[in-house]
Amino acid sequence: MVDAAAPSLVRAERGEAGTPPAWINRRGTRRVALVVCFLLPSLATFALYRVVPLFWNVVLSFQAWSPMKPARFVGWDNYEDLLFYDDVFWRALTNTLLWIAAAPVAIVLALGIALLVDSDLRGAGVYRTIVFLSYPLMTVAVAIIWRWMYDERGGLINWALRSAGFIEKPIAFLGNFDWALPCVLITDVWQVIGFYMIVLLTGLQAIPPHLYEAARVDGVPAYARFLRITLPLLRPSLFLCAVIGLLNSFTSFDLVYIMTNGGPGHATELLITYIYKLGFGQTRFDAAATATVVQFALLLVLTWLANHGAGGNAGAVERD
Amino acid sequence: MLGRRDVLKGAVAATALATPALAQSHKKIAFLTWNIIDQENLIRGWIKSFEAANPGVEIEWLDKKGPELPPFYQTQLAAGTPPDVINTQGGLWLEYAANGALLDLTPHMSEVQGRFNKDYLANWTYDGRNWMVPFYITKTLLFYNKPMFRKAGLDGPPNSFEALVAGAEKMAGADTTGFLTLNFDWLYWPLFAENDVHLLTPDLKKTAFNTPRTAEVVERLAKATENGGVNQISWTGRWVEPNGAFAAGNVGMLHAHSPAYFFFKGQGSWVNGDTLGVAQAPGYWATPNSHGLGVSKGSKNPELAWAFIKHVTDNQNAMRLAENRRILTGNTEVDQKLLARLKTEDPLVHAILLTQVEHTDKLVGNWRTPLDSRIKDAFWPELQSALLGRKPAKQALADADRRVSRELARV
Numbered sequence: 001m002v003d004a005a006a007p008s009l010v011r012a013e014r015g016e017a018g019t020p021p022a023w024i025n026r027r028g029t030r031r032v033a034l035v036v037c038f039l040l041p042s043l044a045t046f047a048l049y050r051v052v053p054l055f056w057n058v059v060l061s062f063q064a065w066s067p068m069k070p071a072r073f074v075g076w077d078n079y080e081d082l083l084f085y086d087d088v089f090w091r092a093l094t095n096t097l098l099w100i101a102a103a104p105v106a107i108v109l110a111l112g113i114a115l116l117v118d119s120d121l122r123g124a125g126v127y128r129t130i131v132f133l134s135y136p137l138m139t140v141a142v143a144i145i146w147r148w149m150y151d152e153r154g155g156l157i158n159w160a161l162r163s164a165g166f167i168e169k170p171i172a173f174l175g176n177f178d179w180a181l182p183c184v185l186i187t188d189v190w191q192v193i194g195f196y197m198i199v200l201l202t203g204l205q206a207i208p209p210h211l212y213e214a215a216r217v218d219g220v221p222a223y224a225r226f227l228r229i230t231l232p233l234l235r236p237s238l239f240l241c242a243v244i245g246l247l248n249s250f251t252s253f254d255l256v257y258i259m260t261n262g263g264p265g266h267a268t269e270l271l272i273t274y275i276y277k278l279g280f281g282q283t284r285f286d287a288a289a290t291a292t293v294v295q296f297a298l299l300l301v302l303t304w305l306a307n308h309g310a311g312g313n314a315g316a317v318e319r320d
Numbered sequence: 321m322l323g324r325r326d327v328l329k330g331a332v333a334a335t336a337l338a339t340p341a342l343a344q345s346h347k348k349i350a351f352l353t354w355n356i357i358d359q360e361n362l363i364r365g366w367i368k369s370f371e372a373a374n375p376g377v378e379i380e381w382l383d384k385k386g387p388e389l390p391p392f393y394q395t396q397l398a399a400g401t402p403p404d405v406i407n408t409q410g411g412l413w414l415e416y417a418a419n420g421a422l423l424d425l426t427p428h429m430s431e432v433q434g435r436f437n438k439d440y441l442a443n444w445t446y447d448g449r450n451w452m453v454p455f456y457i458t459k460t461l462l463f464y465n466k467p468m469f470r471k472a473g474l475d476g477p478p479n480s481f482e483a484l485v486a487g488a489e490k491m492a493g494a495d496t497t498g499f500l501t502l503n504f505d506w507l508y509w510p511l512f513a514e515n516d517v518h519l520l521t522p523d524l525k526k527t528a529f530n531t532p533r534t535a536e537v538v539e540r541l542a543k544a545t546e547n548g549g550v551n552q553i554s555w556t557g558r559w560v561e562p563n564g565a566f567a568a569g570n571v572g573m574l575h576a577h578s579p580a581y582f583f584f585k586g587q588g589s590w591v592n593g594d595t596l597g598v599a600q601a602p603g604y605w606a607t608p609n610s611h612g613l614g615v616s617k618g619s620k621n622p623e624l625a626w627a628f629i630k631h632v633t634d635n636q637n638a639m640r641l642a643e644n645r646r647i648l649t650g651n652t653e654v655d656q657k658l659l660a661r662l663k664t665e666d667p668l669v670h671a672i673l674l675t676q677v678e679h680t681d682k683l684v685g686n687w688r689t690p691l692d693s694r695i696k697d698a699f700w701p702e703l704q705s706a707l708l709g710r711k712p713a714k715q716a717l718a719d720a721d722r723r724v725s726r727e728l729a730r731v
Contacts, residue, residue, distance in 0.1 A: 067398035068419035085726060088701075152553070153565060169494070175556030177710045264556050264708060265701040280391040282694045283415060 054296065060289035067285070078290040089291060091266045092274040093298075095181060096249055099188070099270060100302070103245025106189040107238065110196030117197070118204045128201070132194035139191065143258035146187040150174050150259075174260050180267045184259050188252060196241045203237030204230070242306050250299055271295045348378045349621050349628065352393065352403035354611060357383045362644055370631045377624060397421055402616035404625035407455055409611050410505040411692040413444065416614075417451040418690030423615040423622055425450045432630060439680035440650045444612050446688050452612030453633060454650025456641065458577040459606040459683060460507055461675040463584075464597040468496065468572045477573075477599035481514045484573070484602055485540055489549035491572035497551035499544070500562050501575035503704075506685030506696065508554070510575070510605035512537060513684040519699070524689045525728060529699075530721040538706045538713035546709055555707045559583075567591070575601060577609045579647070581672050593668040600675055607685035610650065648676050691727055698723035 061078050065071040082089050113131055117124040134142070149156045150173040158170040173179045207230065215225050231238075253272045256262060262269035262277065271291060279288035353363070367379045382403060384392050390412060396402045402421065416422050426449045436454050444452035464477055472491045478484035488498025501508045509519075515537045518528040544550040551571055553561050560583075566574040567588035574580065585591045600606070613632065615625040631637060638651040639658070646662075646669055648655045655677060662670035689695065699720050706716035 066419065067394045068416070068421050087723075153568060172552050172556055175552060175708075177705070177708065261558075263701075263704070265705050265710070277697070280394065282697055283394060284694075 057289045057292045057296075060286055061293045063286055065286045066283045068283070074286075078286050079294075082287060082290050082294065086287075088266050088269065088274060089271075089294075092262075092269040092271045095267075095269055096271045096295075098181065099185065099249040099252065100246055102185045102189060103242065103249065106193050107196050107200075107241045107245065109189070110193045110241070111200050111234075111238075113193070114197045114200040114204055118201055128197070131197050134191050135194035135198075137191065139254045140258055142187060142191050143255050146183075146190075147174065147259050150183055175264050177264055177267045180260055180264060184256060184268050187259065188248070188255055191255075192245070192248060195244070199237050199241055199244075200234065203234045207233045239306065243303065246299070246302055246306060250295060346376050346378065347621050347624060348380060349405065349619070349625050350380045350382060350403035351405045351407075351628065352389070353381070353383045353407045354389050354409050355383065355385045356407075359641065359644060362640055365640075366632050366637050369637075370628055373631075374624070374627070379628065397616075397618065400618060402618045404616055404619040404621060405613060405628055406616055407611055407613055408452070410609050411686060413452055413612060413614060414446055414688065414692050415690045417446045421617055422451045423617045423619065423626075425453065425615065425626070428626055432633070435633065435652070436650050437652050437655070437677065437680065439683065440608065440610060443608055443610060443683065443686055444614075446690075452614040453629060455611040455613045455633070456645065456647045457608070457610040457650040457676060458579055458647070459608040459610075459676055459680075460502075460510055460575055460577050460601060461606065461672065462599045462601045463566065463574040463576065463581065464599065465566075465569065465572050465590075466595050466597050467590075468570075469597070472498075472572070477597060478602055480602050481511060481537070481540075484511075485544045485549060488572060489544055489547060492548035496548075496570040496572070497565075498549045498572040499554070499575070500551045500566055500571050500573065501554045502559070502562055502577070502580065503555060503700075504558055505607070505609055507577065507607050507609060508575070509607050509685035510601045510603070511541070513605040513682075514601070514603040519695075520687060520689070520728075524687060527721050527724050527728070530717045535713040535717055538703065538717065542707050542709055542713065545707055552708065555704050563587075577607075578672050578676055581669070582646070596668065598668070598671045598675060600679060604679040604682045605684050606675075606679065606682060608683050646673070648673055691730070694727040694730075695724050698727050 060071075062073060062075060063071040064074045064077075113127075117128045117131075121127070148154070150158075152158060152170045152172040152175070155170075155173075157173065158167075161167045162170065171179065173183045211229050211233075212225060215229060220228070249270075250272060252270060253276065256268055256270055256273050257276075260268040262273045266274075272295070275288045275291045275295070278284045278291060351363075351367070356363070363381060367381060371377055371379060382392075386409065389408070393402065393406060393416075406416075406422075408416070413422065429450050432453065437457070440454050440457045441450070444450060444454075462477055468491050469476070469487075472487070474487050474490065478487050484499065491498035501511065512519075512529075512534070515533060517531070517534045517537060520526065521528045541550060545552055545555065551562075551565060553565050557565070562574065563576065563580050563583040564587060565571055566576075566580075567584035567586075569588055569590045574584070613629045615622050615629065619625050633649070633651060635651065635654055638649040638654040641647070642649050642651075642654050642658045646658075646666075648658065655673075659670060659673060659677075662673065687695075702711070702716045702720035702723065705711040706713045711719070
């Protein structure tokens, strides 16, 4: 039997005149178009505020430019200057890496607290709230509070240490080359630990209880249950915490700016604070752009490593 | 009788007639100030009187805190819309002037002949030209705690660097220290100037500080810092911390500019004419940290902007600022009047402000180089390391030399 519709379908496939191509009529195509329409505002915003500035940064890093001078192409000069002659950059990079290294410490502490509040501990809900309370506080407020706590003259910490007889003279914690960075890191850990705890607690509560029951019936000891069940199933939560910790290390501008402004010397300088100083303190926007590109490259490498360490598919959408 | 339609027609016609006139005469300039929001009423008054004298002119006032002003101004420069009139503190203007962001005011200076203190006015010259005029003026001086001096057996303020450090060490105790200085914007430099230490060569092209004498001075200060003669906050604090420490009443001397008085007076109940001494730093050296007013080169109405500066700094308006803030304005006539009045009204403030117009030929730490902020950022962390005992003085100076030389080579 001859299909009467066949010739028109063939014409449509070919996109002959007068008939729209078949792919336009396909349901899938229309769906994709609809999705794109919904995504477009977000994609446009993302492009405008992320992609374009990043691209502009890369362009700027190969130029000599300040708001008061026209741009001039200088090739790799800015990179050479930054990587081979700028010791403050290396100091800031080292501090940023130390900041990143502090994230696992915070995650381990948060995991311990999460395990505690997930247990049958009396008043667990209260502890959970207390620990989490630090996170919603504004970072600027946290920085000011801790700056006064560390203060040499009227700070709570110095007062406590002197009252307990541990020290005779007050310590200028934030003005001391050895103490400043650990003190700022402690503040950072204190603030972020509540968030890590909530993420890990959610992960813990998502682990099916029957797995623990089966292991218990089989006589598996507690540490083995933790290593064989809890940790593997917490991997997505741990990865999330690690990535947030990583991003936090690159964006902790406000905490450092308020508490120490990168000092004393450059003892607490992070890449992000140094980039700000290069741009707005020294009007070297080209050097700031170069440091930003280096920071971005570093962030990419570290995120890839974190993803690789988490099994290579972190963030993938699981389908039933 | 007029109907609703006629009234509307009339209103439209009136608007149409009035609009071209407004469009032709309406001019707007922006006035950017540096953290002076406490004088809102005064500034709005200046604006109102200027607008009244210049019909069709509108002035937009923007005030930014110290750390926010440079980023704001730079972004406005990049956007091609700099505020017409800008107020800066310290040496920030140098970079703007050297890179063509400010209007050369030299041709206009004859219009304000004799208005300003010439030494302070000279502070805003670069390349032989005037780029700004004084808005309000300050320089460093030495405040001292008289009861602490008496207790330590000190007769009066020190007249040499060694006397200053030795006196400070005499006052050091478990909860007391002898000396504090502000450290931003080269405010500590009089300590080095007194020892004949120079930061740069006279042509400002090479470093001149890496000498055995500088190392001695740094070592002496580091030693005094270690033994409590010099308070550590001198090298770690900025504004609140050192002034707050002096206000507590257990620091012998404070080397700061005149506005510091109003800060520590507010916190220190011990501060009065009997307990607070005022003197010049040894050698009469002082670092200015004044506020100036300039016009952006990108201004669309530079003549109007200059006219507004003249308005703000004239005798009447400058006097109001001087009275409100109890500060000198650089307007010679106004400052003399204020000092004469304070002599009887408030002798302590008079003594403080008098130091600001004495020995103005000995201003230091105000090098006329557009690289000022970069040199500062390269030099200070190394000096700070040595003063806090982190690095030997010689090594810190060598490192600072390398870093400052690198900045100088960028020109």
